[in-house]
Structure formats: structure tokens, C-alpha cells
Amino acid sequence: MGAWELLLVGVVIVLGLCGVLVPGVPGSWLVWAAVLWWALTDPRALTWGVLVGATVVLVLAQAIRWGLPPRRLREAGATPRMGVYAGVGALLGFILLPVVGAVPGFLGGIYLHERTRLGGHGPAKAAVGTVMRSGGWNVLTELFACLLVTAAWLATVICG
Numbered sequence: 001m002g003a004w005e006l007l008l009v010g011v012v013i014v015l016g017l018c019g020v021l022v023p024g025v026p027g028s029w030l031v032w033a034a035v036l037w038w039a040l041t042d043p044r045a046l047t048w049g050v051l052v053g054a055t056v057v058l059v060l061a062q063a064i065r066w067g068l069p070p071r072r073l074r075e076a077g078a079t080p081r082m083g084v085y086a087g088v089g090a091l092l093g094f095i096l097l098p099v100v101g102a103v104p105g106f107l108g109g110i111y112l113h114e115r116t117r118l119g120g121h122g123p124a125k126a127a128v129g130t131v132m133r134s135g136g137w138n139v140l141t142e143l144f145a146c147l148l149v150t151a152a153w154l155a156t157v158i159c160g
Contacts, residue, residue, distance in 0.1 A: 001042040006157060009038045013150050017091075020143045021083040023071065028058050031146045035153055046160045054149040061145030071135030078131055085113035086136075087143065094147050102147055106140050107132070 001009075016030030032054055039051040086109040093105020110131055114124035132140075 001038065005041060006038075009034045009153075012037070013153065017143070017146055017150065018087070020139065020146055021087045022080075023073075028061065028142050028146055031149050032058050035149060038153065046156055050152050050156050053152060057145050057148050061141050064141050065138050068137050068141065069133070069135065071138050073131065073135045073139070076130045076134030077127065078134070078136075082110060082113045082131070083139075085109040086139070090140070090143055090147065094151070099148070099151070102144050103140065106136075106143065110136065 012034035013031050016027045016032075016034065019025035019027030019030055021027070035051050035054045039047040086106050089109025089112070090102045090106035093101030093103070093108070095101070097104075107128060110128050111124055114127040114131075115121070118124050118127060
């Protein structure tokens with residue numbers, strides 16, 4: 001697979017990661033489709049292993065999401081800007097503290113947004129709890145699964 005094709009696969013994966021944060025956009029499907037495209041054009045055992053692993057992780061994330069309450073983020077006061085803060089926080093956390101850092105990064109991003117909007121620690125902490133109970137765990141579960149798939153794809157492209 002050439003560099004341009006790898007770049008296009010990476011762009012689709014990034015669009016999928018952004019799509020997780022936007023209601024109505026099938027972000028995890030875009031990430032999976034990009035990995036499928038990559039595996040079909042570079043048929044090696046390692047690429048197929050990444051595809052199988054991605055499929056398992058994303059199906060498991062969907063199964064976990066079915067057990068969580070439905071998304072009602074708008075009713076809880078979530079805005080698109082909050083989604084950007086949470087997504088950037090999760091990405092930075094995932095990079096700075098590999099894998100497990102996505103959770104505190106996501107929560108920290110929401111907290112930072114609410115702290116700047118509301119101005120105090122108490123109201124911001126309460127708002128984070130409200131957002132997470134209103135569907136934030138759904139978004140975090142899907143985003144975390146997509147970040148795992150992205151990391152596996154990137155590690156395979158760089159090292160494999």
C-alpha cells in the first residue's frame with residue numbers, strides 16, 4: 001500500500017474519530033471501514049489480525065453501549081464545543097498516558113469546558129456528573145474503542 005493510500009485511510013479514521021462526537025454520524029463504522037479498506041489492499045496476516053481485533057473491540061463496545069442509558073446529552077446541556085473539549089481531552093490523555101489516559105482526559109475536557117462556562121468548581125463538577133449520566137458514558141465507550149483501533153492500526157503501519 002502506498003503512502004497516499006495510507007494517508008487516505010488515516011483521514012477516514014480521523015473523520016471517524018470526529019464522527020463519534022457528532023450525533024448521527026457513524027464514527028465507529030467509519031473507523032472500521034477504513035481498517036477494512038487497509039486490510040483488503042494490504043493482505044498480510046498482521047493486517048487481517050488488526051482487522052479481526054478491531055471488529056472484536058468495536059462489537060464489544062456496541063454491546064457495552066446497549067447496556068448504558070440512551071444519549072440525552074442535549075437535555076443535559078451538552079454543546080458541540082463541549083464535545084470538542086471532551087474529544088481533545090480524550091486524545092491527549094490517550095497519548096500522554098497510553099490507553100487508560102483517555103478516560104480522565106475525556107472527563108477533564110468536559111470539566112474544563114464547564115469550569116470556564118460556569119466559573120466554579122462545584123457547578124462544573126455537578127455538570128460533569130449530569131453529562132456523564134445523560135449519555136456521556138456512551139460517547140466515551142465508543143470513542144475509547146475507536147482510539148484503541150486507531151492505535152493498533154497506527155502501530156502496525158509504523159512498526160509492522
